Amino acid sequence: MSYTMKCDDGDLIMDSTGRYRAVFGQEKCVQDIAESLLNNYDTEFPMYYNGSLLYEIDHNPAFVEAIGAEAFIHAAVNESIERLMDSQENDEYVDAAEKINHIQQLMVRRLGIMTYTFYLLAITEDDSDVTVDDFVVSLAQQLPASLAQGYSNFLPAGQTTDSQPFV
Amino acid sequence: MALVPRSIDEVLSALRQTRSDVDPYADSVKGPISVLLYCYAVGLSRVEQHAGYLSTVYQMERADELARDDLDNLGRNYGKNPGAGNPARVRLTFWMQSRPQAGKIYNVDAGTLASTPDGRYIFSVIRTVLLTGDSADLYYNADLQRYEISTTAEATATGDDYNIQAGNISAFIGSLQDFDGVINNAAATNGSDPVGPTQFRNVIWNSMQGLNVNLAGNIISAIDRVDTGGYDDVSLVSSTDIQTFSRLKHLNGKLGYNVYLLTDRVEDDYYSGTAQGGETDLYLPRKPVNSVEYCTVDGKQVPFTFSSDTTTIYAGSTLSSDKVLLSTPLLPAQVFEIHYYYYSLIYDSTQVLNNYSSPFRADILVYLGRPVPIFIAASISISGVQDTSSVLSDLRSATTAYLNYPDAPTYARRRFVSSLDPYDYRETMLRMVGGLAKFTLLNFFRMDSGVMDVETITLDGATEYPVLSPTSYFG
Numbered sequence: 238m239s240y241t242m243k244c245d246d247g248d249l250i251m252d253s254t255g256r257y258r259a260v261f262g263q264e265k266c267v268q269d270i271a272e273s274l275l276n277n278y279d280t281e282f283p284m285y286y287n288g289s290l291l292y293e294i295d296h297n298p299a300f301v302e303a304i305g306a307e308a309f310i311h312a313a314v315n316e317s318i319e320r321l322m323d324s325q326e327n328d329e330y331v332d333a334a335e336k337i338n339h340i341q342q343l344m345v346r347r348l349g350i351m352t353y354t355f356y357l358l359a360i361t362e363d364d365s366d367v368t369v370d371d372f373v374v375s376l377a378q379q380l381p382a383s384l385a386q387g388y389s390n391f392l393p394a395g396q397t398t399d400s401q402p403f404v
Numbered sequence: 405m406a407l408v409p410r411s412i413d414e415v416l417s418a419l420r421q422t423r424s425d426v427d428p429y430a431d432s433v434k435g436p437i438s439v440l441l442y443c444y445a446v447g448l449s450r451v452e453q454h455a456g457y458l459s460t461v462y463q464m465e466r467a468d469e470l471a472r473d474d475l476d477n478l479g480r481n482y483g484k485n486p487g488a489g490n491p492a493r494v495r496l497t498f499w500m501q502s503r504p505q506a507g508k509i510y511n512v513d514a515g516t517l518a519s520t521p522d523g524r525y526i527f528s529v530i531r532t533v534l535l536t537g538d539s540a541d542l543y544y545n546a547d548l549q550r551y552e553i554s555t556t557a558e559a560t561a562t563g564d565d566y567n568i569q570a571g572n573i574s575a576f577i578g579s580l581q582d583f584d585g586v587i588n589n590a591a592a593t594n595g596s597d598p599v600g601p602t603q604f605r606n607v608i609w610n611s612m613q614g615l616n617v618n619l620a621g622n623i624i625s626a627i628d629r630v631d632t633g634g635y636d637d638v639s640l641v642s643s644t645d646i647q648t649f650s651r652l653k654h655l656n657g658k659l660g661y662n663v664y665l666l667t668d669r670v671e672d673d674y675y676s677g678t679a680q681g682g683e684t685d686l687y688l689p690r691k692p693v694n695s696v697e698y699c700t701v702d703g704k705q706v707p708f709t710f711s712s713d714t715t716t717i718y719a720g721s722t723l724s725s726d727k728v729l730l731s732t733p734l735l736p737a738q739v740f741e742i743h744y745y746y747y748s749l750i751y752d753s754t755q756v757l758n759n760y761s762s763p764f765r766a767d768i769l770v771y772l773g774r775p776v777p778i779f780i781a782a783s784i785s786i787s788g789v790q791d792t793s794s795v796l797s798d799l800r801s802a803t804t805a806y807l808n809y810p811d812a813p814t815y816a817r818r819r820f821v822s823s824l825d826p827y828d829y830r831e832t833m834l835r836m837v838g839g840l841a842k843f844t845l846l847n848f849f850r851m852d853s854g855v856m857d858v859e860t861i862t863l864d865g866a867t868e869y870p871v872l873s874p875t876s877y878f879g
Contacts, residue, residue: 241435249436269434321434330429 239330244268262334263365269335270359270369273317291374307345310353310374314343318359333362341366351375409449409456416445467605475601482611486604487632489562492595493672494527494573495697498583499545499552504537510582511535512555517577518586525566527557527573527592542704550584554698556672556743559595566595594670599633607632623663623768627753634749635667636818637773639866648866650717651769660767663753664867666818667772670694671748676741679734685711686728690746692719692772693726697743707731710744720772722754747772773820776863777873778807779854780829781847784878790839799878802836803829807870822865824848826858847876 243250243258250258260268274291291313318340325331342358357369410418419441423432432438460469467475476486498512516529533555535543543551559566573588580586599607610625620640627638641648643660651660673690686699696710708731713724728742750770757768780803786795805813806829810821813832826848834840848858851873863870 239429239431241431241437244436265431265435272435324433328431328433330431 238262238332239265239328239335241265241268244272262332263361263367266335266337266359266361266367269321270318270337270357270367273321274314274369274372306351306353307347310345310355311343314345314355314357315340318357334365336362337367338362338364348373407452407455407459409452412442412445412449415449415452416441419445419448464605464608467601470601472601475604479604479608482608484604484607484611484628484632487599489564489598490594490596490669491559491562492527492564492566492568492592493556493558494568494588494592495554495590496527496529496557496573496586496588497552497554498580498586499548499550500582500584501550504535504540504543504551504582506537506540508537509534510537510553512553512580512583516557516580517560518557518573519575519577520568520572521575523575523577525568525573526560526577527566528560529555529557531555539704554589559592562595563597564595566592568592594668596633603633620661623661623757626756627663627665627749627770630753630756631669631749634669635665637666637820637869639664639773639820641866643767645866648864651767654717655767658767660769662867663768663770664773664820665750665753665770666820666869667747667749669747669749670745672697672743672745674741674743676739679736679738679740681734681736683734684730684732686730686740686742688726688728688742688744688746690744690751691722691724691726692747692750693724694745694747696728697745699728699730699740699742701730701734701738701740703739718769720750720774721769722751723769771867773818774868775871776868777851778824778861778870778876779847779849779851779873780845780876780878782878783842783844783846784840785842787839787841795837795839796878798837799833799840800872802833803876804872805836806832807872818869820865820867820869821863823863824861824870826860 238261240259240261243260243264252258291310318337322337325336337359339360340357341360343355345353345355348354353374355369355372355374357372359367361367420432420438423430423437423441430437432441460466461474461478464470464478470478479486496518500510504510512529512533512535514529514532517526518529519526533553535551535553540551543553545552568588568591570588570591573592574586576583576586607628610621610628620642623640624638627635641650641662641664643649643652643655643658646652649660649662651662673688675686675688675690688696691713693710693712696708698705699708700706709729711727711729713719713726716725718724728744734740750772754768754770757770782799784795784799786792801815802813805815807821807824808814808816808818810824810828810832811819813836826845829848830843830845834843845858848861849856850861850863850870854861861870
């Protein structure tokens with residue numbers, strides 16, 4: 238059984254005795270999925286990058302429209318989850334309640350001009366369901382997803398190459 | 405044990421390993437624990453990098469990796485000032501087209517500014533000179549049909565980029581009444597940048613050898629105090645080295661050192677006096693002399709010959725007999741003035757070294773390193789796409805750099821060299837000069853004692869350094 242500390246709303250959670258709460262099993266799987274979607278990091282070196290893979294997108298919204306934002310988001314979520322699965326594969330202490338077996342369903346839907354949402358259903362090794370619903374992706378946000386990686390041709394959606402990206 | 409600073413990734417790996425050794429069930433690859441470990445790793449790695457840097461500062465081995473401020477502060481701890489470099493000096497000639505009026509005196513005052521045409525490199529006159537209209541003919545330059553007077557000017561800032569080529573200083577800053585123009589007939593010299601990091605590090609090292617100038621290393625330290633970075637290379641020959649030491653008979657068994665410097669530091673000086681009558685040889689007071697600018701008798705320039713001491717054992721030192729030879733003997737009460745340049749570092753450091761008093765004081769004399777002209781001739785062919793003249797120019801520069809320092813050819817600093825290998829020279833040229841398709845060495849020997857066309861050249865590594873003979877040719 239592998240465990241980690243419980244994170245909620247971006248912070249660690251303490252119990253009534255003042256100790257950090259631990260999570261494991263299916264609850265840890267949910268937390269890891271959320272983290273994988275929010276943070277574009279690879280478990281192999283080079284290490285950890287802030288920002289989500291969902292915002293690693295060419296700066297031209299028209300380009301996104303042309304290739305289809307749905308396809309892009311679908312691929313990004315899929316890649317994030319597969320990375321997590323790779324990571325679990327390398328960890329001998331991950332148990333069946335936590336380990337993702339496969340992605341059952343992944344649907345992306347358009348909400349507004351630059352806003353999308355997706356529904357994800359993953360199945361763990363012990364046949365439990367793990368779902369992500371109403372995860373809103375706004376491509377107009379200026380999150381510097383991949384700037385930290387030094388991909389100069391990648392800028393957050395909505396920016397031009399002339400403007401100074403914030404870091 | 406030397407510390408090898410780790411990267412963030414390396415520190416993170418170690419932290420993860422420790423974490424999983426302590427508790428293998430805690431997930432340290434992803435999640436909040438991984439985030440915390442990453443934060444520690446960033447901080448620890450930064451501390452290690454800094455500790456590694458402090459180790460570099462402490463050892464001073466790789467001086468060019470140190471921040472300049474740190475190196476300078478380190479030097480100040482040992483009483484060494486990094487120095488700001490030297491301003492270049494140049495001889496400026498001010499001229500007017502029309503004949504100076506009789507009875508009028510024309511001044512070029514100290515502080516008068518002249519510059520290159522773009523106004524970038526500015527020089528300031530440091531010695532006021534007067535052109536007297538009554539003796540206008542003295543100043544007449546028949547070749548250019550104008551009236552000229554020369555004086556010395558100094559660059560307004562330090563740096564070797566102020567060593568301007570002849571003819572390039574031709575503009576006034578502001579206006580100078582009566583004069584029509586200015587020109588430098590010779591290149592500006594002696595400008596230098598602040599001393600480089602490696603060189604300054606050596607100065608610090610030398611300073612730790614103490615202040616007793618009777619010991620070999622301390623002599624160098626004393627010279628460094630005179631002018632930090634004023635020389636390219638230094639070597640010492642002690643009186644125990646009876647093969648090389650030139651003044652053995654003059655010391656009566658006392659310990660002595662000959663110090664040889666490769667230096668370009670020159671200063672100018674004016675030597676004037678009143679003749680007793682009959683003098684033709686005027687021995688200059690500050691030696692060794694680099695060149696003589698002019699000689700005047702009763703205010704008028706007279707023809708002279710500069711005789712540099714090349715024969716005695718004191719040639720190139722402050723005891724050399726450098727002199728000006730006049731073609732006409734001086735008459736009683738005639739006033740003469742000589743403007744000349746002398747090697748200031750040799751002169752000044754001799755003064756400093758001789759000022760130390762000690763009952764067991766060594767007899768120290770500072771010399772200028774002896775240049776040995778090397779004759780090189782080579783037949784080359786150039787690959788088709790290259791410009792012939794630029795390859796030849798590169799080859800000449802690279803050859804000069806090689807002779808300066810064969811082990812690591814550099815254009816900037818010369819070294820004392822004990823041998824030159826023609827095979828190594830050829831290999832180095834093929835490596836350094838782009839566009840050389842074929843390089844056949846025809847001549848490679850020292851001009852004073854060479855016996856074969858191409859030979860391994862041997863020099864006295866303590867006193868001699870090679871220079872490229874101007875008659876060398878490549879083609």
